Structures are given as structure tokens and as C-alpha cells.
Amino acid sequence: MKRIDCFKVMAELAGDALVVTGAGANTVEWYACRPGDGNFRVRTMGLVSSIALGMALGLPHRQVIAIDGDGSLLMNLCSLPTIARKNPPNLVHVLVDNEVYEASGEIDTATGAGTDLVAVARGAGIRRASWVNSPDEMRTVFSEALEARDATFIGLKVERARSEVPPYPMDEVENKYRFIRHVEQTEGLSILSAHMPASFLKDS
Numbered sequence: 001m002k003r004i005d006c007f008k009v010m011a012e013l014a015g016d017a018l019v020v021t022g023a024g025a026n027t028v029e030w031y032a033c034r035p036g037d038g039n040f041r042v043r044t045m046g047l048v049s050s051i052a053l054g055m056a057l058g059l060p061h062r063q064v065i066a067i068d069g070d071g072s073l074l075m076n077l078c079s080l081p082t083i084a085r086k087n088p089p090n091l092v093h094v095l096v097d098n099e100v101y102e103a104s105g106e107i108d109t110a111t112g113a114g115t116d117l118v119a120v121a122r123g124a125g126i127r128r129a130s131w132v133n134s135p136d137e138m139r140t141v142f143s144e145a146l147e148a149r150d151a152t153f154i155g156l157k158v159e160r161a162r163s164e165v166p167p168y169p170m171d172e173v174e175n176k177y178r179f180i181r182h183v184e185q186t187e188g189l190s191i192l193s194a195h196m197p198a199s200f201l202k203d204s
Contacts (some may be wrong), residue, residue: 024103032165037182046075084125
């Protein structure tokens, strides 16, 4: 199964969801399917799930989707019990498992040796956790996840090969500010404000 085929299904259904992705092909393939400023790329490996959880808790009325890799999640398994404990119904955690550390030389991960991250998620207490085996099945499971009253974990076993898509069009600094401004505009919030130097605030 190719990840981009599942991403195309997700992009049709995601609406205005905020989407958190990690380094590597997950980000560029997702952006090719759903470009826009509602996508946040996390460059620090392992933090996709934690950052998405924070967004889901901070904006409980807004759908949040985490697109994680097996290598990334293995570096932060402790996020799963926290997600289970907080159980935000607006969080869908999608694991893209190609059994390698794709962004760092395609070294095998533990999932290729038998570690089942859906079973780990269930063991951590995430009740809605399952593998998806086709894009058609993804359409059903993802649609149900968007309507669920619990956090959802969806595992995808995918091919190692990348799809040919354009490169990501911005660096992480521009992405961060564009994403924050997108949240400000769509939520009516002020997250970042420029503070004038004290010298400008003195009486003239």
C-alpha cells in the first residue's frame, strides 16, 4: 500500500483540520495532497504526537490530525499513555509504518522485527486503535474517527518507496509563522504579537 493513496482519501475528508506531520516523505506527500497553511511540519523527531495532543487539548472544538512515522513514534512511546489518559475526541493519530527510519538512511526500525505499534497503542489505553489495509478501508475508518467521541489511532503499513511529488515549498521558520497566523485567523485568537521596544513607548 502506498501512503499517498491513503493521504488522498484523508485530504478529501479532513476539511479545516489542523494537521501535524514529521520530517521526511510524510510531510511532502501530505502537502501535495492538501496544500495550505493548516499544516505544521515538526522537524524534531518524535514530537508529532505530543504537539498534536497539545493542539487538540488547546482547541477542543477543532479537529487535529497527527501524521506520524514508526521511527518517530518509537522515540516517544510515552505520548501514547498520555493521549489515552486525556482522550481528546478531536485527535486522530495516523501512524505511517514503513519499517525504516526513512529520513536518516533507511535503517530498519523495530516494527520490521515484530513490534506492533497498534497493539502498543491499545495497551497504552487508546480504545480506538486499528490497522488499515487499503485506501477504501481508510475511507471508512478515517470517516468514523472524525466523528468519534474518543481519540483514534490508525496504523498504515506502507511501501518504503516514496511517491514523486514537488518538494516542500518553505523552510520550518516560514511554516511555523504561516501556521500560527492561520490558527489566529481561523480561531479569532492572538497567539503571537510584536512588542515594541521600550524606547518607542516613552512619551515624546
